[in-house]
């Protein structure tokens with residue numbers, strides 16, 4: 001295991017924000033290589049789930065912790081979407097998203113904090129998506145309650161993030177890859193050692209497993225909560241409705 005120590009809760013948000021600012025220009029390349037391009041397929045699964053959940057509707061969508069805008073772009077390409085807000089608290093990550101979304105009339109981008117969506121009224125969105133973001137927030141319950149607040153009744157929340165592998169043998173390989181190989185891949189892409197690539201695997205240790213995350217959704221009043229594992233549970237997509 002890497003010896004990187006997670007930042008304390010009081011400084012986690014600042015650590016995450018400033019370090020995503022630092023790696024923003026290399027984030028997409030890192031993402032493609034460390035996931036063997038599979039993250040694209042998982043993000044496509046979010047779009048399929050939305051399309052299967054809302055036939056013939058004009059959807060107001062929020063892509064929270066949007067980063068460089070991978071999910072936002074997919075949401076704007078969906079015929080069902082009317083408006084797509086992309087929100088992140090890292091200016092540099094959001095600026096990459098802005099470049100990709102320039103000229104798309106239904107796209108709006110703004111700086112914002114997932115744990116305090118003060119710019120958005122209650123019941124504004126039909127869909128909220130988060131990709132690999134919740135693991136980084138300093139108060140997961142608060143973020144889930146804010147997401148629930150801004151969803152319309154009947155709205156759908158979809159979250160994609162790392163999961164926990166149950167099979168002990170596969171878990172040995174998965175941990176070796178995530179904790180030993182992924183940081184080195186990050187240093188190679190970045191050109192030097194960088195805390196962020198150690199933070200990424202270590203941040204998964206304090207993130208709930210699939211069943212506990214499902215319970216946390218339910219505690220924040222999401223209903224019909226389900227999840228789907230990808231690659232033996234290394235990654236999981238959770239979703240739930242505001243009823």
Ligand SMILES: C[S@@+](CC[C@H](N)C(=O)[O-])C[C@H]1O[C@@H](n2cnc3c(N)ncnc32)[C@H](O)[C@@H]1O
Nearest residue numbers: 020065066067088089090093113114131132136
């Ligand atoms: C791993 S990236 C994921 C980006 C994108 N969603 C994707 O799937 O490729 C995580 C993003 O979450 C953002 N983030 C983390 N905590 C946040 C918070 N409390 N509020 C807003 N954005 C946050 C980071 O700035 C970063 O851009």
